[in-house]
Amino acid sequence: xxxxxxxxxxxxxxxxxxxxxxxxxxxxxxxxxxxxxxxxxxxxxxxxxxxxxxxxxxxxxxxxxxxxxxxxxxxxxxxxxxxxxxxxxxxxxxxxxxxxxxxxxxxxxxxxxxxxxxxxxxxxxxxxxxxxxxxxxxxxxxxxxxxxxxxxxxxxxxxxxxxxxxxxxxxxxxxxxxxxxxxxxxxxxxxxxxxxxxxxxxxxxxxxxxxxxxxxxxxxxxxxxxxxxxxxxxxxxxxxxxxxxxxxxxxxxxxxxxxxxxxxxxxxxxxxxxxxxxxxxxxxxxxxxxxxxxxxxxxxxxxxxxxxxxxxxxxxxxxxxxxxxxxxxxxxxxxxxxxxxxxxxxxxxxxxxxxxxxxxxxxxxxxxxxxxxxxxxxxxxxxxxxxxxxxxxxxxxxxxxxxxxxxxxxxxxxxxxxxxxxxxxx
Amino acid sequence: xxxxxxxxxxxxxxxxxxxxxxxxxxxxxxxxxxxxxxxxxxxxxxxxxxxxxxxxxxxxxxxxxxxxxxxxxxxxxxxxxxxxxxxxxxxxxxxxxxxxxxxxxxxxxxxxxxxxxxxxxxxxxxxxxxxxxxxxxxxxxxxxx
Numbered sequence: 001x002x003x004x005x006x007x008x009x010x011x012x013x014x015x016x017x018x019x020x021x022x023x024x025x026x027x028x029x030x031x032x033x034x035x036x037x038x039x040x041x042x043x044x045x046x047x048x049x050x051x052x053x054x055x056x057x058x059x060x061x062x063x064x065x066x067x068x069x070x071x072x073x074x075x076x077x078x079x080x081x082x083x084x085x086x087x088x089x090x091x092x093x094x095x096x097x098x099x100x101x102x103x104x105x106x107x108x109x110x111x112x113x114x115x116x117x118x119x120x121x122x123x124x125x126x127x128x129x130x131x132x133x134x135x136x137x138x139x140x141x142x143x144x145x146x147x148x149x150x151x152x153x154x155x156x157x158x159x160x161x162x163x164x165x166x167x168x169x170x171x172x173x174x175x176x177x178x179x180x181x182x183x184x185x186x187x188x189x190x191x192x193x194x195x196x197x198x199x200x201x202x203x204x205x206x207x208x209x210x211x212x213x214x215x216x217x218x219x220x221x222x223x224x225x226x227x228x229x230x231x232x233x234x235x236x237x238x239x240x241x242x243x244x245x246x247x248x249x250x251x252x253x254x255x256x257x258x259x260x261x262x263x264x265x266x267x268x269x270x271x272x273x274x275x276x277x278x279x280x281x282x283x284x285x286x287x288x289x290x291x292x293x294x295x296x297x298x299x300x301x302x303x304x305x306x307x308x309x310x311x312x313x314x315x316x317x318x319x320x321x322x323x324x325x326x327x328x329x330x331x332x333x334x335x336x337x338x339x340x341x342x343x344x345x346x347x348x349x350x351x352x353x354x355x356x357x358x359x360x361x362x363x364x365x366x367x368x369x370x371x372x373x374x375x376x377x378x379x380x381x382x383x384x385x386x387x388x389x390x391x392x393x394x395x396x397x398x399x400x401x402x403x404x405x406x407x408x409x410x411x412x413x414x415x416x417x418x419x420x421x422x423x424x425x426x
Numbered sequence: 427x428x429x430x431x432x433x434x435x436x437x438x439x440x441x442x443x444x445x446x447x448x449x450x451x452x453x454x455x456x457x458x459x460x461x462x463x464x465x466x467x468x469x470x471x472x473x474x475x476x477x478x479x480x481x482x483x484x485x486x487x488x489x490x491x492x493x494x495x496x497x498x499x500x501x502x503x504x505x506x507x508x509x510x511x512x513x514x515x516x517x518x519x520x521x522x523x524x525x526x527x528x529x530x531x532x533x534x535x536x537x538x539x540x541x542x543x544x545x546x547x548x549x550x551x552x553x554x555x556x557x558x559x560x561x562x563x564x565x566x567x568x569x570x571x
Contacts, residue, residue: 349504361527
């Protein structure tokens with residue numbers, strides 16, 4: 001009889017595996033925010049502006065994707081019983097070129113130096129290829145039957161599509177061929193709704209009932225929701241540039257709205273009444289997703305003159321409001337938990353180890369939540385009233401610095417605790 | 427009446443979860459914390475004993491030797507017991523901050539432990555134990571009374 005998957009403690013990767021992705025991530029969010037403070041509101045007049053492209057990729061690759069990749073490598077063993085092989089090596093081979101590429105690509109958009117584009121393609125292509133290969137190898141060994149594993153699969157495939165479409169766009173940006181409109185539209189759809197959206201939905205099915213003690217998602221939702229989202233993405237892509245296409249994206253908006261509404265409803269009925277900051281981040285994320293997906297639903301009906309503004313709002317709400325809030329809420333939990341977990345794995349039975357609150361407490365979490373919500377509120381104002389632009393993005397910069405400080409503090413406290421416990425037990 | 431290990435112990439997890447949330451609420455409200463905590467401790471100690479004294483040995487007998495996942499579950503029981511000791515002190519001292527940091531830690535350890543058991547270990551036990559399942563269920567029930 002083979003041991004059941006997901007039941008070996010040694011499957012948890014070393015602390016450095018997720019932390020190397022986490023610690024650098026806020027820096028990219030800070031760079032994106034500062035760039036927008038310097039550039040002013042015109043940078044976001046259209047999402048195809050070079051500055052807008054630079055900022056979007058800094059945030060999507062440097063912050064969101066880095067945090068998601070780090071967490072996926074940590075969570076696969078626990079959630080799916082499928083550890084990533086050679087985690088430290090894979091983490092280094094994915095992390096270093098991803099971070100470099102997340103700087104090089106925005107540099108290309110801003111400067112148009114050809115070498116930065118080729119270097120970006122090389123680094124990002126290499127990083128994502130290693131990641132996709134590692135994650136596929138591990139998912140192939142995952143125990144079937146969990147909707148979360150399905151979500152991870154389809155999110156991984158979506159990341160592959162988004163990367164492939166991005167690769168197709170690169171020679172167009174280099175001016176080698178003219179831009180094909182369809183590819184340009186599909187790349188962000190697969191990157192945001194596919195990679196980020198499917199992963200969040202799939203993981204939520206597991207972690208929302210588990211940690212907030214909510215009723216479970218209905219069985220039919222667990223089984224069909226992620227495949228339906230994926231099918232909608234495929235149909236929309238196949239109908240690309242046909243008159244039907246915008247309505248398929250409306251439908252996709254409706255599906256994400258349903259997810260936001262259902263999850264909010266389940267969280268209202270949670271058995272665990274204790275409020276911790278992570279619930280606040282969840283609510284903020286789901287509210288942002290609800291507004292974003294409604295904008296998506298009504299996008300075909302707003303008139304051509306307004307689509308550019310709607311698209312900018314969609315991307316900001318999805319990346320900063322939805323993905324950003326969830327990443328922050330997750331980091332507030334996962335970082336102190338992993339500090340505790342690795343300490344007690346090393347020192348179990350040799351006296352008490354500091355709990356999560358010693359690395360990153362609720363009070364710090366609540367303050368970060370307030371900073372983050374203020375930044376999002378100002379962003380919403382700036383979408384409607386351009387003069388608020390610089391103030392809003394300054395607030396995002398503060399948000400990023402605040403998060404980075406908390407992560408560094410937690411890491412320093414962890415190191416101090418390791419030294420103290422090692423000294424005490426010798 | 428339960429016929430599988432999975433349904434019997436999953437329901438017990440849910441009972442322990444409820445008693446745990448009541449403890450959290452009582453500590454926050456600073457009223458009845460000790461009683462809620464004692465009720466939770468009684469329930470979870472019993473749950474651990476049902477697994478450690480009845481289920482795990484039976485499972486290892488059924489597979490004919492050491493079963494590594496059982497070792498991991500025992501290790502996690504030990505982690506939780508260490509947290510119980512710390513929580514006990516925090517409740518005795520009425521230290522809400524200390525309790526909050528410990529309770530978040532316990533919640534994550536306990537819920538991911540439950541998930542692994544419910545998704546993997548219990549179904550494995552149901553398959554491996556076969557006809558002896560009913561006897562094990564009786565043994566576990568007897569431990570609680």
